[in-house]
Amino acid sequence: GAGVSQSPSNKVTEKGKDVELRCDPISGHTALYWYRQSLGQGLEFLIYFQGNSAPDKSGLPSDRFSAERTGGSVSTLTIQRTQQEDSAVYLCASSWVRQKQETQYFGPGTRLLVL
């Protein structure tokens, strides 16, 4: 079946502009995660959605970052007033949470470059 998809694959923007990154999870998966992969920080958790529960935003690095998940499916990560340090690969993952044996499946990522 179809895996996690993300768009765009690559995004180049100018400092100060806003960007939106999209994630389409695997159909039927109830949980969705955003992670960031950067040279200096490795792979970091950003935000987690599970069903209709309030999202876990504990990993968001600043209030310039926000995310929403509409209809329990597609998610959009928005970065406002981008900075050069926001340049990274943004990875989305989804999973079907069943007890504790949850496995996250990752999309190909969006490579963001802020000039």
Added chain:
Amino acid sequence: AQSVTQPDIHITVSEGASLELRCNYSYGATPYLFWYVQSPGQGLQLLLKYFSGDTLVQGIKGFEAEFKRSQSSFNLRKPSVHWSDAAEYFCAARGNAGNMLTFGGGTRLMVKP
């Protein structure tokens, strides 16, 4: 604090040689453990996972990993490496209290012909 450590940043092996990538974790209780592989320009692909039970787990592409509680380790192994295994490998853990993964820094594997 919870953490995952991959001591080797780079490893080079000859094609056909055996491989072991190290992973150590620091958690209050035994976490759930995963290995992912990332090829250049690609996302993360799950190789294998450990939740409980048999401490030797088999994964895709001929990989296996062994959980050793006494050493807080979950090392990845492959008996004979192929050139296509060249990639970056990430060990990850998830505790009982949360759902997010904590990743190690990654090990970049290069394969010599």
